[in-house]
Every structure is written in C-alpha cells, then in structure tokens.
Amino acid sequence: MAERHDPLRGACKDFEQDLILYYYQDCAGIERRRVESHLVSCASCRRFLEELQSLLPATVKSDEPSPAFWQSYSREIRARLVTADEKSRWWDAISFPFRPWPVPAVATALVLAVALTLTFTKGRWPFHQTPPQERELVEMASVTDNLDFFNSFDFLDSMDLLEAVEGKEMQKSETSHQPL
Amino acid sequence: MVSSRPEESGDEELVTSAQRGERQAFEVLVDRYKQKAYRIAFDFTRDREEAKDLSQEAFLQAFSHLKGFDRRASFYTWFYRILVNLCLDYRRRRGRISWESLDERTEKGNGLDKIANPAPSPDQQAMGEELSRRIGAALATLPPKQRAVFLLKNHQGLSISEIATVMKAAEGTIKAHLHRAVMALRQRLTELA
Ligand SMILES: [Zn+2]
Numbered sequence: 001m002a003e004r005h006d007p008l009r010g011a012c013k014d015f016e017q018d019l020i021l022y023y024y025q026d027c028a029g030i031e032r033r034r035v036e037s038h039l040v041s042c043a044s045c046r047r048f049l050e051e052l053q054s055l056l057p058a059t060v061k062s063d064e065p066s067p068a069f070w071q072s073y074s075r076e077i078r079a080r081l082v083t084a085d086e087k088s089r090w091w092d093a094i095s096f097p098f099r100p101w102p103v104p105a106v107a108t109a110l111v112l113a114v115a116l117t118l119t120f121t122k123g124r125w126p127f128h129q130t131p132p133q134e135r136e137l138v139e140m141a142s143v144t145d146n147l148d149f150f151n152s153f154d155f156l157d158s159m160d161l162l163e164a165v166e167g168k169e170m171q172k173s174e175t176s177h178q179p180l
Numbered sequence: 181m182v183s184s185r186p187e188e189s190g191d192e193e194l195v196t197s198a199q200r201g202e203r204q205a206f207e208v209l210v211d212r213y214k215q216k217a218y219r220i221a222f223d224f225t226r227d228r229e230e231a232k233d234l235s236q237e238a239f240l241q242a243f244s245h246l247k248g249f250d251r252r253a254s255f256y257t258w259f260y261r262i263l264v265n266l267c268l269d270y271r272r273r274r275g276r277i278s279w280e281s282l283d284e285r286t287e288k289g290n291g292l293d294k295i296a297n298p299a300p301s302p303d304q305q306a307m308g309e310e311l312s313r314r315i316g317a318a319l320a321t322l323p324p325k326q327r328a329v330f331l332l333k334n335h336q337g338l339s340i341s342e343i344a345t346v347m348k349a350a351e352g353t354i355k356a357h358l359h360r361a362v363m364a365l366r367q368r369l370t371e372l373a
Contacts, residue, residue, distance in 0.1 A: 017359040024333060026340050055366060059315050060335050063222050063231070073218070077210055077236045084240055085203050 011048030012038070019045060023052045187211070191255040199246055206246070210239050213256065217263055223335040224267035224328075226316055234270055238263035253345070260346050264332070268324050318368040322361050329354055330361035 011019055015038055021027035022035045039046055065073075186194065186208045197205035217238060222231035242249075242259050249258055319327060325347070332338045332346065340358070344351045 016363070017355060020359055020362050021340070021355065026333075051366065052362070055369060056334055056362070058311065059319065059365065061223075061226060061312055061315070063219070063228060065218075065228065069228075069232075070214070073214060073232060073236070074211065076232075077214070077239055078207060080236060080240055081203055081207065081210070081243055084243055088244065 010044045012042060012045055015042075015045050016048070019049055020052065023049060023056065192251070195246065195249065195251075195255050198243075199249070203243075206243055209255065209259075213259065214239075217259075220260075220263055220331075220336060221267060223331045224270065230270070234266055235263065238266050241266065257345060261348075264328060264346055268328055314369065315365075318365050321368065322364055326357045326361035326364070329357040330365070333358055 015035065018027055018031055018035050022032065027035060039049065186197075186205060189197075189205075189208065191209065191212075194205045194209050198209070214235065217235035218231055221234040221238075222228070225231050225234060238259065241262050245262075249255070253261075319330075322330065328347065329343055332343045333340070338346070340351050340354050344354045347354065
C-alpha cells in the first residue's frame with residue numbers, strides 16, 4: 001500500500017485512525033491484524049504509536065477529593081433535591097385543574113352550562129354585557145394560555161437537554177452527525 | 181417498592197420507586213453515581229467547584245425529568261447523556277473561559293495530583309503544571325464534539341460504541357471525531373513544545 005507521510009512526524013495517513021483505535025485497544029479482528037502487520041514493517045507508524053503512548057496519558061488530569069468533600073457534596077445535593085421536590089409537588093398541586101384531561105372536561109361543562117343558561121335566560125342579559133359564565137370562560141382561557149406558555153419552557157428545557165449533544169450551536173465547520 | 185436496604189436495590193427498582201415520588205430512592209442513585217458524575221464533569225471543566233455544581237445540576241435535571249425516562253436505555257446511560265449535554269452546554273454558557281486560570285486555581289487551591297510524577301521535585305512540579313496548563317489550553321481549542329468524544333474515550337475509557345450511544349451518533353462519526361481530536365492535540369502540543 002502506498003504510504004503518505006504526515007509532514008509533522010509521519011504516520012501513514014491510511015493507518016492514522018486505526019493506530020489511534022489500536023492505542024485505545026478499541027480495534028479488533030481484521031483491523032487489529034492489519035495494524036499489527038503494518039507496524040512490523042513501518043518505523044513511522046511505530047514512532048507515531050510511541051508518541052501517542054507518551055502524549056495521551058499526560059492529558060488526563062485526575063482529581064481525588066477528600067471524604068469531607070463527598071460529605072458536603074451529599075449534603076448539598078440532598079438539600080437541592082428536597083427543594084426541587086417541594087417545588088415540583090407545589091407546582092403539581094396548583095396546576096392540577098389545568099392538566100390535559102381536566103381542561104376539556106371543565107371546558108365542556110362550562111360550555112354546556114353557558115348554553116343552558118343562554119337558552120333558558122334568553123333576553124335577560126343586555127346584548128353588550130358579557131354574562132358571568134362567559135367571563136369565567138375568558139378567564140379560564142387566559143389561565144390555560146399562560147400554562148401553555150410555561151409548558152413550552154419545559155419543552156424547550158427537554159429539547160435543550162436532548163439537542164445540546166447534537167451541538168446545534170457548534171461550529172459549522174464540523175461534519176454533521178448521522179443519528180443512529 | 182424499594183427493598184428494606186435500598187442501597188442494595190438495582191437501578192431499575194430505584195427508578196420505579198423514584199418515579200412514584202420516593203425521593204430517597206433517587207438519593208440512592210445519586211450516592212451510587214456521584215463520583216463517576218463528578219469525574220466526568222471534572223474532565224470537562226478541570227475545576228473542582230464547577231465539576232461539583234455541574235454534576236449536581238445533572239442529578240437535579242434527571243430528577244425533574246425522571247417521569248419522562250422511558251427505559252429505552254439504562255438509567256446510567258440516560259443520566260450520562262444529561263450530564264454530557266450539560267458539560268457541553270457549560271462551555272457554551274461560559275463562553276471562552278480561561279482554562280489556564282482554571283488550571284491554576286484548581287492546582288493551587290486543591291492540591292491536585294500532578295500529571296507526571298507522584299513525588300516531583302519543585303522543578304518537575306513546575307514543568308508538570310506548565311504541561312497541564314498547555315494541555316488544558318489545547319483541549320479548550322478543540323471543537324466541542326471532538327472534545328467530548330476525546331474526553332469520553334481518553335479520560336472515561338468508554339468504547340466507541342458506548343460513546344456513539346451517549347452522543348446519539350454513528351460509530352464512524354465518533355471515530356472520525358476522535359481521530360481529528362487526537363491529531364489536533366498532537367499538533368498543538370508539538371507546536372508548544
Ligand atoms: Zn506506516
């Protein structure tokens with residue numbers, strides 16, 4: 001196979017990626033055998049592999065915090081979870097009437113009530129004045145609109161979580177990922 | 181319901197209990213994965229306080245979204261994805277942070293282990309710190325996906341297929357990112373040498 005060398009300190013271009021995977025022991029079967037048999041005859045690739053062996057472990061910077069750190073970590077996260085839990089229970093409690101299934105049920109009941117009221121009290125409300133039930137409907141619609149607004153924040157939150165990894169904001173020069 | 185010793189329960193059992201509102205079950209999951217989570221966050225931030233905050237934020241996000249966890253992946257894979265997303269997002273939120281000053285802060289403030297030698301002389305220590313700063317700066321210049329793949333491979337020891345699962349990308353794409361990341365690091369560090 002023709003060997004093109006990297007001017008920096010060459011490995012054969014055709015083997016570069018496999019040599020990196022070989023270094024990480026993430027290359028098996030035919031690929032592994034292909035790399036190993038090439039290494040026997042190519043000094044440049046052997047040098048490249050040695051370079052990886054000295055360079056890459058040096059990039060790891062580990063940290064071993066003390067037991068006191070972990071105790072404080074546990075205390076903090078427990079406190080944050082309690083706060084999050086209380087907030088979520090409180091939100092569940094106040095948003096209960098506006099959840100997906102009660103909304104149509106309440107709306108239907110109200111519409112029915114308004115229809116019946118209008119049928120049986122026709123003419124008793126001046127045309128320009130909104131009957132109380134309709135005012136309730138308008139208020140209800142406004143509350144559910146607001147709720148949708150807040151829900152859309154939740155949705156954006158989830159989308160952010162799921163899509164951040166796709167690096168939408170990342171550099172355009174990068175090759176785009178193919179989803180699995 | 182979690183067994184009488186929740187810390188002996190499996191992740192699935194704990195998730196089920198936590199989804200039913202048993203916060204204590206989730207706390208067991210936190211205890212189980214906090215060190216791994218912290219180390220991942222530390223790899224991305226190279227800063228102790230930031231790593232603590234980010235990993236805790238990931239647990240909080242997981243807790244808030246637990247009802248939406250559909251078990252198509254294991255809890256850890258799902259959580260890992262949240263954490264990595266936050267780590268990637270962290271860099272975007274912080275903008276161009278000074279990795280050199282972070283390194284300095286972490287090393288001086290926390291007495292971290294040094295890269296090259298377990299008991300270095302002052303000269304070796306200074307060289308180790310200098311190398312660490314250079315490496316931090318070189319890592320910071322990598323495009324985010326390359327950096328994430330590199331850290332998950334080189335620091336976390338995940339296989340290419342595990343990284344592909346976490347990052348929802350094809351294995352070929354992950355290999356290409358890793359290749360580019362290693363070559364870019366090699367070039368930067370050679371230039372600096
Ligand atoms: Zn070669």
